[in-house]
Amino acid sequence: MEQKSIFSVISPIMAGPSSSHTAGAVRLGLMARNIYRDNFSKVKFILYNSFATTGFGHGTDKGLLAGVLGYSVDDVSIKNIFDIVRDVKYSYEYRQDISRHPNSVDIILDDKMTISGDSVGAGEIRINNINGFSANIDGSYHTLLLMYKDKPGMISKVSDIIQKQKVNIASLHCDRSSKGGTASMYVALDIPIGDDIAEEVKKIKDVFFVTNIRKLKQ
Amino acid sequence: MTVLSFSDLNERCCRENKSVYQIALEEEALLQETAGEVIRLKVLENLLAMKDSIKHGLKSTEKSISGWCGDDCEKLRNGYKKRGALFGSVFEKITTYALAVTEENLRMGRIVACPTAGSCGIVPAVIIAAAEENKIPETIQINGLLTAGLIGLIISNKVQLAGAVAGCQAECGVASAMAASALAEMLGGSVKQILNASALALKNILGLTCDPVCGLVEVPCIKRNAFLAIHAVTAVELALCGVESKIPIDEVVDTLKITGQLMSPLLKETSQGGLAKTKTALGLEKLLFKNVN
Ligand code: SF4
Numbered sequence: 051m052e053q054k055s056i057f058s059v060i061s062p063i064m065a066g067p068s069s070s071h072t073a074g075a076v077r078l079g080l081m082a083r084n085i086y087r088d089n090f091s092k093v094k095f096i097l098y099n100s101f102a103t104t105g106f107g108h109g110t111d112k113g114l115l116a117g118v119l120g121y122s123v124d125d126v127s128i129k130n131i132f133d134i135v136r137d138v139k140y141s142y143e144y145r146q147d148i149s150r151h152p153n154s155v156d157i158i159l160d161d162k163m164t165i166s167g168d169s170v171g172a173g174e175i176r177i178n179n180i181n182g183f184s185a186n187i188d189g190s191y192h193t194l195l196l197m198y199k200d201k202p203g204m205i206s207k208v209s210d211i212i213q214k215q216k217v218n219i220a221s222l223h224c225d226r227s228s229k230g231g232t233a234s235m236y237v238a239l240d241i242p243i244g245d246d247i248a249e250e251v252k253k254i255k256d257v258f259f260v261t262n263i264r265k266l267k268q
Numbered sequence: 269m270t271v272l273s274f275s276d277l278n279e280r281c282c283r284e285n286k287s288v289y290q291i292a293l294e295e296e297a298l299l300q301e302t303a304g305e306v307i308r309l310k311v312l313e314n315l316l317a318m319k320d321s322i323k324h325g326l327k328s329t330e331k332s333i334s335g336w337c338g339d340d341c342e343k344l345r346n347g348y349k350k351r352g353a354l355f356g357s358v359f360e361k362i363t364t365y366a367l368a369v370t371e372e373n374l375r376m377g378r379i380v381a382c383p384t385a386g387s388c389g390i391v392p393a394v395i396i397a398a399a400e401e402n403k404i405p406e407t408i409q410i411n412g413l414l415t416a417g418l419i420g421l422i423i424s425n426k427v428q429l430a431g432a433v434a435g436c437q438a439e440c441g442v443a444s445a446m447a448a449s450a451l452a453e454m455l456g457g458s459v460k461q462i463l464n465a466s467a468l469a470l471k472n473i474l475g476l477t478c479d480p481v482c483g484l485v486e487v488p489c490i491k492r493n494a495f496l497a498i499h500a501v502t503a504v505e506l507a508l509c510g511v512e513s514k515i516p517i518d519e520v521v522d523t524l525k526i527t528g529q530l531m532s533p534l535l536k537e538t539s540q541g542g543l544a545k546t547k548t549a550l551g552l553e554k555l556l557f558k559n560v561n
Contacts, residue, residue, distance in 0.1 A: 053270050056417030059383040063317045066373030067485045069385045105482035107334050129376035
């Protein structure tokens with residue numbers, strides 16, 4: 051059995067009232083921010099199931115917004131985020147969908163990127179879809195995400211560039227729409243890589259999107 | 269050797285002649301690949317955040333998001349001023365602090381989940397009230413919180429600490445067992461007494477359901493924190509006098525898990541049964557949803 055930390059039962063220090071519906075919401079927002087990594091002027095949240103029905107009483111809406119704006123889980127100004135936010139348009143939609151996790155959200159930034167994730171309990175989260183591609187990011191690793199035209203040899207090209215930096219790859223996850231169609235790759239890393247490396251990956255032929263995602267603070 | 273059960277813990281404490289908090293410290297330092305002092309500082313940070321949550325909670329009467337809760341702590345403070353608690357000042361402080369923290373949680377204030385946000389008032393209330401009233405120094409309070417951490421961790425190795433999994437026995441119940449272990453440590457209890465205090469606390473809340481009204485961490489959660497904080501003290505009083513749990517704590521934890529499995533899903537955080545389905549709860553639900561949507 052994996053040894054756990056005593057801090058799993060005497061933390062996090064967080065703004066209340068719920069680790070799944072508040073702290074988890076903030077972390078989902080933070081993760082979306084880390085993935086998008088660009089200024090945005092518009093964000094829409096689609097809340098599902100329990101997030102949709104009991105989210106308001108737990109400040110899930112505020113938590114999500116505060117997260118994408120970069121507030122940490124223990125920031126007491128999350129409560130007043132609607133009064134604080136300027137220059138960013140935000141909206142919410144509420145849905146029921148039994149195929150989704152009970153605490154699930156889509157975060158749509160600037161109509162350009164849709165990031166879907168779940169709050170899986172005790173403040174832990176999982177991003178499972180980005181722009182239609184399956185993902186598996188829980189914020190515990192620095193991750194390089196790229197999208198490209200599916201073709202042979204891409205994995206070795208990417209890992210070559212990362213290996214040159216002597217960074218260990220913890221895990222790798224690929225998905226594609228169809229053979230030769232659009233594909234995605236997630237490379238989880240033991241230590242963060244510089245944005246210059248991400249730029250180098252972006253220069254590989256047929257790669258059209260790269261983002262260098264920082265892990266979340268535990 | 270990793271400590272996965274209470275019998276492991278007991279054996280290790282006996283063999284190495286150490287207390288629970290020393291093992292907690294060693295294990296955590298090993299896990300995080302750092303020095304024990306660094307771990308103590310982290311625990312202190314959490315302890316100070318707990319103290320802050322009490323301080324803020326005592327000052328505020330702001331209502332929760334739903335608008336129903338948030339002023340019970342103030343009622344206690346005023347009431348005790350006029351008429352001291354029958355069981356004295358420690359009792360006053362524990363009940364007041366437990367409500368202060370949970371009410372602070374409801375108004376989206378800063379709290380320490382311990383083990384969860386819904387049960388965040390129990391451990392701080394017991395540790396801090398007892399420390400203030402008995403002039404127990406901060407280093408001993410840290411030892412208490414370390415003890416509570418290891419007790420909670422070992423329980424969580426067997427059962428996930430979530431109302432949705434095992435009802436409130438796994439949230440406020442476990443918080444109460446953690447608080448009992450912390451207090452027993454702070455009052456100089458032996459390893460055996462610490463484990464007995466935890467077992468007695470846990471054994472006497474088996475079957476506690478999770479039925480939050482409207483799915484909010486408010487009713488019954490807030491006041492339950494005050495009750496289970498006092499429950500922890502009862503367990504410690506008995507254990508320090510040498511009363512033993514006839515059923516060893518590992519078996520009590522197994523029972524908690526099985527009881528959680530036997531519990532109807534209607535009573536595990538779904539708000540489909542229990543208090544959440546009472547006439548009053550349904551009326552409030554209607555009102556609340558109308559205000560929001
Ligand atoms: S009743 Fe349920 S939500 Fe409330 S504290 Fe207990 S387990 Fe948590």
